[in-house]
Amino acid sequence: MSSLEKNRADHKRYKEDVKKEGKPFFPYALFHDSLMQLVVVGVIIALSVIWKFTAQHEGGGTHPGLLGPLYTEKADPGTVSFVPRPDWYFYFLFYLLRIFKWPDSVILGTVGIPTLLLVIAIALPFVDRRRERHPLRRPVAMITAVLVIVAMGTLTWKGAVAKEPIASEAGALVPMWAQKQGFKGNADAEAGAKLFSQSGCLNCHVYTGAGGQNLGAPELTAEGAKGRGIDWQIKHLQCPSCVNAGSPMPSFKTLGADNLKKLATFLEASKGPK
Secondary structure (H helix, E strand, C coil), X not given: CCHHHHHHHHHHHHXXXXXXXXXXXXXXXXXXXXXXXXXXXXXXXXXXXXXXXXXXXXXXXXXXXXXXXXXXCCCCCCCCCCCXXXXXXXXXXXXXXXXXXXXXXXXXXXXXXHHHHHHHHHHHHHHCCCCCCCHHHCHHHHHHHHHHHHHHXXXXXXXXXXXXXXXXXXXXXXXXXXXHHCCCCCHHHHXXXXXXXXXXXXXXXXXXXXXXXXXXXXXCCCHHHHCCCHHHHHHHHHCHHHHCCCCCCCCCHXXXXXXXXXXXXXXXXXXXCC
16 A cells, blocks of 8 residues: 555544544644644734834934834823824714714714614525525626625725824814904913813814714804803813713813813804804
8 A cells, every 4th residue: 555545544534533432622623723823922022023123213313224213202191182083993874973963963873773784684595595606697796796895995095095184284273264264363272272272172062063963062153252250161061971970071281270261261252153
């Protein structure tokens, strides 16, 4: 018997034994799982080492390596201009929030449509029980799959490149705000407007057409016309949920009493375009 024939006979006998007696979890499955975990961890460590040691420091900056540059700036926990963004696999939902506006249709875009598609995907194997599986003979299923992939890809890409209002852009609007709202020359109101543009308020609120209305945040263009007063505005900025029960707005108490007063003055001076 040749070596090849012997190997085939051994393999056939092995298959018959497995079919008849099975294989124990230990050590077979445990060995395979452990080996794969070691491979994954090894790849992560190797990529980290390559990323770390191929990037070179040059003066005050960093030269990109094979896997990109090292982080050059440390995170600043006290920043007021950072615009948070979701992980890449949530970009499609992130962009849906720009298409479906709060409060009229956002529930449709963020819950209704994804849930409907998920229900259809779960029900499909129970509804379509034909034996035919060739892609060319299932035009409806294939067209649907392609459309879903294209839509998800497009929304993910649009969400990735979507621009957010940053402090420098919003700060340039302050003189226009002061002119339109009539508080030009009011030092505290102008300083408050600058703080408003730098503190991320436009991520949720709309002011004279700028910003994004999220989570039901009200438009503040004519906030001062409500006559709430500076004291009310300061208390609300310090603890929004204390003044307005259930408010998701974060506290701005860390800005300090002086800055809160300036913000409150700006909001009370915002009575709508003159």
